[in-house]
Amino acid sequence: MEAYKRIQLSRKSGRPTGLDFVNHVVTDFFEMHGDRRFADDPAIVAGVGRLCGKPITVIAQEKGHTMKERTFRNFGSPHPEGYRKALRLMKQAEKFGRPVLCFVDTSGAFCGTGAEERGQGLAIAENLCEMMTLKVPILTVFIGEGGSGGALALAVADQVWMLENAYYAVISPEGCASILWKDSKKVREASDSLRCVPEDLLELGLIERILPESDQDALWRTLPLELSEEFDALEAMTSEERCAKRYARFRKMGVFKE
Amino acid sequence: MLKSANFKPSRNQLENMGVATAGSGFTEQPQVPDQLCTKCPGCGKTIFTSDMRANLWMCPSCGYHFKYPARKHLLKICDENSFEEWDTGLRSTDFLHFPGYAVKLKSARLNSRENESVISGKAAIEGEPCAIFAMDSRFMMGSMGSVVGEKITRLFERATEERLPVIGFTLSGGARMQEGTTSLMQMAKTSGAVKYHSDAGLLYITVLTNPTTGGVTASFAMEGDILLSEPGALIGFAGPRVIEQTMRQKLPKGFQSAEFLLEKGFLDGIVPRPEQRKVLAQLLRLHRKEA
The missing domain is CATH 3.90.226.10 (2-enoyl-CoA Hydratase; Chain A, domain 1)
Structure with missing residues (x-):
């Protein structure tokens, strides 16, 4: 399938959102609100629950289903307070020694005046730094859109998995077409050139797994077990080993001549 | 050691190498073109490029910091x-x-x-x-x-x-x-x-x-x-x-x-x-x- 069609599928309404994943994968969920500094950001849902019986911290970008929900969730584009809430809960997970599971689905971190005034760049940068050395396991699943820094701020993880109709790009294909070619109609060409669909990313060594999504019920059944198995494997390591491996995972990313 | 190369390609050289230059659809030009005078984006005054460069690449008039x-x-x-x-x-x-x-x-x-x-x-x-x-x-x-x-x-x-x-x-x-x-x-x-x-x-x-x-x-x-x-x-x-x-x-x-x-x-x-x-x-x- 061509890249642009996949990107359109990743944005399709009716697709399970972050909160749907939380509800199907985690039991005993308790949502926690706010960054303790400015506000609560509804574009990020976070809390504590159980994965196959074990306590876990879960953080999900949420777009909403209905127009009313989508407006409330700011269409899944977080403000700095959303990223700060996520970091607060990650630090809490570290304190209580439970793993962190993130679901990514955002067209990008919000590009507005309030976001800039409250330090969008700084909020993302702090997450990148802190997640790299967080002592508990982190696993991130891309369930739809993976828009640039706004997605990466929840994806400095030990493993990154993607649904087959998700994407993970440095810039939206629309943005790329308009900046590079001053022509928003070149969005298909941009989608192909950015190499942002799961198969490309797996080949480039940027993600670990692709999850088939044609059978939704099967996904709801198997995903918790697969996640739980992976967390068990990650927890078998010491935190020093795990952090070293996490850094090494990103350290090898990059292609150049020398 | 810092080296300052004396080599400066002319537009003709660039075009001969198959490189697009300004005016042919290539948009990333240096902010300060190699010309005698520069208009300062800070104060709007026209200043001598050489004066600006000699002044830590700042406008001698208003202190605007050029790249x-x-x-x-x-x-x-x-x-x-x-x-x-x-x-x-x-x-x-x-x-x-x-x-x-x-x-x-x-x-x-x-x-x-x-x-x-x-x-x-x-x-x-x-x-x-x-x-x-x-x-x-x-x-x-x-x-x-x-x-x-x-x-x-x-x-x-x-x-x-x-x-x-x-x-x-x-x-x-x-x-x-x-x-x-x-x-x-x-x-x-x-x-x-x-x-x-x-x-x-x-x-x-x-x-x-x-x-x-x-x-x-x-x-x-x-x-x-x-x-x-x-x-x-x-x-x-x-x-x-x-x-x-x-x-x-x-x-x-x-x-x-x-x-x-x-x-x-x-x-x-x-x-x-x-x-x-x-x-x-x-x-x-x-x-x-x-x-």
């Missing part, structure tokens, strides 16, 4: 003959076969006479040793691809090993689209290296220059212990045009300027070029651990 070529900036900041450049051999490649990237790289190398948009190494400032980097607007607007990510990461790793503080002059339009998601990963990679340097108890000072935006703002530019800026620098995550499109309104004058960030609490200070060397040396001395 400073990275190597020239490093020469002014570092003690004479102290700069030892690191990782000079790294070259970007068009590994995704992205339309137009190979030509853009070639043109950026000719235009900037640099191999990439960041220059890194070790130096001394008023005798204080440090690792140091600076970014150059003439190389694809300081965008971060694999080579920038790798050079910054290596700089922090080596500085951690040699227990050196790091000083960085940032300038960037963001992550480099032409290397796709791999460019985005450089944000995480550099942030990891900064974090390990920080956890080792070492100092990192950033000097944000005009413009610092996108993926560089959202990674190593904002991760300093001390955040300084040049006056008037544009600093942000999203660019002003993107915000205007999102909000469907004009931005107030000075939004995302260094002065605005200082007021909002995101900068430690604004330091004009003539004072930078003195201020950086002072901060390095204040953090020196006596043996």
Whole structure:
């Protein structure tokens, strides 16, 4: 399938959102609100629950289903307070020694005046730094859109998995077409050139797994077990080993001549 | 040792090499063209380009800070003959076969006479040793691809090993689209290296220059212990045009300027070029651990 069609599928309404994943994968969920500094950001849902019986911290970008929900969730584009809430809960997970599971689905971190005034760049940068050395396991699943820094701020993880109709790009294909070619109609060409669909990313060594999504019920059944198995494997390591491996995972990313 | 190449390609040479130049659809021109006079974006006065360049690339009339070529900036900041450049051999490649990237790289190398948009190494400032980097607007607007990510990461790793503080002059339009998601990963990679340097108890000072935006703002530019800026620098995550499109309104004058960030609490200070060397040396001395 061509890249642009996949990107359109990743944005399709009716697709399970972050909160749907939380509800199907985690039991005993308790949502926690706010960054303790400015506000609560509804574009990020976070809390504590159980994965196959074990306590876990879960953080999900949420777009909403209905127009009313989508407006409330700011269409899944977080403000700095959303990223700060996520970091607060990650630090809490570290304190209580439970793993962190993130679901990514955002067209990008919000590009507005309030976001800039409250330090969008700084909020993302702090997450990148802190997640790299967080002592508990982190696993991130891309369930739809993976828009640039706004997605990466929840994806400095030990493993990154993607649904087959998700994407993970440095810039939206629309943005790329308009900046590079001053022509928003070149969005298909941009989608192909950015190499942002799961198969490309797996080949480039940027993600670990692709999850088939044609059978939704099967996904709801198997995903918790697969996640739980992976967390068990990650927890078998010491935190020093795990952090070293996490850094090494990103350290090898990059292609150049020398 | 800093080398200043005398080679300057003419437009004809560029065109002969298959490189698009200004006027033929190629849009990334140096801000200050090689001409006798320049109009200052700060005060609107027409000034002699040579006067501006002799004045630390600032407007002699209003002090507006023009984009400073990275190597020239490093020469002014570092003690004479102290700069030892690191990782000079790294070259970007068009590994995704992205339309137009190979030509853009070639043109950026000719235009900037640099191999990439960041220059890194070790130096001394008023005798204080440090690792140091600076970014150059003439190389694809300081965008971060694999080579920038790798050079910054290596700089922090080596500085951690040699227990050196790091000083960085940032300038960037963001992550480099032409290397796709791999460019985005450089944000995480550099942030990891900064974090390990920080956890080792070492100092990192950033000097944000005009413009610092996108993926560089959202990674190593904002991760300093001390955040300084040049006056008037544009600093942000999203660019002003993107915000205007999102909000469907004009931005107030000075939004995302260094002065605005200082007021909002995101900068430690604004330091004009003539004072930078003195201020950086002072901060390095204040953090020196006596043996």
